[in-house]
Amino acid sequence: MSRLRLLHITLWGPNVPLSTVEFGAGLTLIRGPSDTGKSFMVEAIDFMLGGKSLKEIPERTSYSTVLLGVQLPTGEVVTISRSVAGGAFSLYRSDLRSGPLPVSDENLAAKHNPKNDKNLSMFLLKHLDLDKALIRKNAQGATVSLSFRDLVHLCIIDETKMQSDVAPAITGQYTTKTKEISTLKLLLEAEDDSSIVAAQDAPTSARTTGAKIEVIDHLLSDLEAQLADAPEEGQLRDQLARLNGAIEDQTSAVEGLLAERAALAEQTREVQQAAQGARRELAEVGALQGRFGLLSEQYDSDLERLATIKEAGVLLGFFTPGACQFCGAEVADQRYNHSHSVDGTAFEDSVDAEIARTNELRSDLALTLEELARRGEETRGSWRNAAVRANALAARLQSLDEDLSPGDTTLRELMAIKSGVEMSLQLYVQIADLNRLKAEIADVTQADVAVVSNGLNLTALSEFSAEIAKRLAAWGYPDSSSVRYDRSAQDIVADDQYRSAHGKGVRAILHAAFTLGLAQYCLDRDIAHPGFVVLDSPLVTYRPPESGSPALLDESLPAGIVRDFYRDIQRSFDGQVIVMENLDPTEPLGPDAVDVVFTKTNGLGRYGFLPPKRSTGGLVVRD
Structure with missing residues (x-):
């Protein structure tokens, strides 16, 4: 069976202690308090499998190189090396755990290119017998070459994605949703989309839909960043009402000016609406x-x-x-x-x-x-x-604001606060408008998604749903027999609700069941799959950093789920699973499991993935 196995993740630098964690063939549990580098390890693994960048954290300073040991399906052990700054990869056909590094056996580009096998994606896909696979990208039947990155989001799940309300099979990007469902279809049915004949008259608008949504998402991100520290819209409206009341009490002497200001504000709103309408009409005329x-x-x-x-x-x-x-x-x-x-x-x-x-x-x-x-x-x-x-x-x-009781400091402060509240409310209005526009544009994308979703084999989906339910039953999840994977929503249905409707604790455990269930489904049927799974915090959301503070299990999860979770993935999962968790297991792990403990305490065990920095006499040094 074609599968990969991760051997170790290592950070090396010429003047810093070597930092490495080795992975077992089955379960590897990496546990400890928050902020000990567990999530950074997940990002580092993703980075070494084609991710664009590696987060800059203080502890990473002076480390220059990341090494990832990989055992190929042939049994050969290779080491993939990459600068912490990103760029291309170096391939060594040996097991290297430190530097300085010799001359590489091969250089691999970071970007996927199906016409050239000298890139990391094609190198890994070739070993999984997926280098020729094509996946569908729209309703017209256009296809693209499968990239290894299309598989990574199905087997490496960071903490944010684990708890996100976005469906497990997709990343949340409209531009790639059809491709992502096609990738799931490839894994469930062991058949790519190379037999599909693309329509010759696909409309140009379908090709630009994704770009439009990306622009809107960028605008929404900017607006939401401006509102990062602002109260909710309802609270702002309540605050505005209170401000208006306070201002009214202080404006008996300037009622005329306030009336004029209100009229001007209304006129400003109307003029802005007229300008917006003119911009829309100009766009239509131009088209x-x-x-x-x-x-x-x-x-x-x-x-x-x-x-x-x-x-x-x-x-x-x-x-x-x-x-x-x-x-x-x-x-x-x-x-x-x-x-x-x-x-x-x-x-x-x-x-x-x-x-x-x-x-x-x-x-x-x-x-x-x-x-x-x-x-x-x-x-x-x-x-x-x-x-x-x-x-x-x-x-x-x-000018009117300057004339409104310039000597009355209280009134001027109230007006300034009101102006800020009004600006924030206007941002909420713009966000609502952009979301409505995004929904209209997304209708085209939804049509593409519906075509691919409806093409999923019902028998395969039924068997996949059974695998998820079996996994949850082993973990003690209540009413697991009714759990299923919904083809139209591309989401898990549990307790008659989509996964997205549950709390983040349940969302995390359902995502873990999806990811492990998909891997086991493929392994049982000899379907190509990377063979490994990396899960960041599937059981708990936070552990206080104070020494000795207990980790807190989400109250929406059943009692005993921690014990049953670790028992099941050691006994009933045939692939490699790496778990990052704040919560300690309730019983000792099996003899074949690898248990890595981070303490976040100097002098007690291993502090974290990377050693901490300490300041001495104005110089930053490492312990």
């Missing part, structure tokens, strides 16, 4: 002009082609001796028509008729383009006027 411009060029091309056809037809009849090419008359019976420069023919008449029809269509299109240009100029003028008016209103609002 129509682009499409109609292409149509106009097509008409011009048609007219040139018809003129060429007409000329060729006339010359054919003029230069060809013998019977007429159009009416069949012999030379003796042919007469020259003095009323025309050339003889008229039915062919020429038909060409002239087509030219006349095309000219008429082009004239109508020209009128339409003129109307669009006029409409565009009017809209552009409206937008400019709205911008000018908005600036004028803003200047007047600023």
Whole structure:
């Protein structure tokens, strides 16, 4: 069976202690308090399997190289090396655990390229017999080469993803959702999408949907960052109401100015709405002009082609001796028509008729383009006027704010707070608008996803659901027999609710069951799978950093689940599983398990994945 095994993860630097953790063939448990480097280890493993970057933490300073030991399906042991700064990989066909490193046996690019096997993705996929696999990326049947990164998110689960309400099979990115479901389909059915014939008339809009959603997600991220320290929208509205009441008590002397300010604020809102409408209309006009411009060029091309056809037809009849090419008359019976420069023919008449029809269509299109240009100029003028008016209103609002009881410090402070609250509320409004727009655009993506989801084999899904339920039953999860994987939602249904509707403790354990269940499903059926699973905090969310403080199990999880979880993955999981956990096991692990304990206490066992830094006399040194 083709599977990989991770042997160790190591950080090396010329002037720092070597930091390495070895992994067992079955269960490796890495446990200890929070902030001891467990999640950093998960990120480091992901980084060494093609991740873009490695988080910068103080303890990482002076480490230059990451080493990942891997046993290939052939039994050969290789070491993959990479700079902590990222970039390409070096491959050594031996088990290296420290530096300085010799000259590498091979260099592998970081980016997947199916046309060249000199990259990490193709190197690993070839050993899994998946280097030729294609996966579907949209409803039109377009396919792309499977990348090893398409598999990584199904076997390396960090703490954030473990507890996220995003479905386990996907990453939450609209642009890759169809590909991700196709990858799951590949693992469940052991068949790629190379037999699919792509539609030839796939609309351009389908290709740009993902890019649009990415832009909106970026805008949403910026807006949410601005609201990171702001209260919830409801709290802001309550605060605004209280502020308005306090301001009203202090503004008896400036009611006229406040009324004018309110009117100006309303006018500003209306002007902003008008400007936004003008921007939308300009975008529509631009799109129509682009499409109609292409149509106009097509008409011009048609007219040139018809003129060429007409000329060729006339010359054919003029230069060809013998019977007429159009009416069949012999030379003796042919007469020259003095009323025309050339003889008229039915062919020429038909060409002239087509030219006349095309000219008429082009004239109508020209009128339409003129109307669009006029409409565009009017809209552009409206937008400019709205911008000018908005600036004028803003200047007047600023002037009024300065006039409102300049000597009354309390009132001015209230107005400043109100302005900040209004700005925050406006950000919430923008977020709501962007989410509505995102939902509209996502309808196209949902159509792609639905096509791929509906293509999942029901028998395979039923067997996969049974594997998840079996895993949960072994862990003591209540009513596990009713758990199933829903094809349409691409999510686990437990207790008649999707996984996303549960608390983060249940979401984590369901994600662990999905990941381990998928791996075991593949291993049992000899279906290609990386063969290893890395789970970050499947059982607990936080452990206090104080020495001796107990880890806290989520109250929504059943009693005994910790004991049953470790028993099951040692007895009933055939692959390699690496677990990062804050919670200690309730009973000793089996003899084949590897138990790595981080203490976060100097002088007591191993502090963490990386040794701590300490400051002495202004210099930072390592213990």
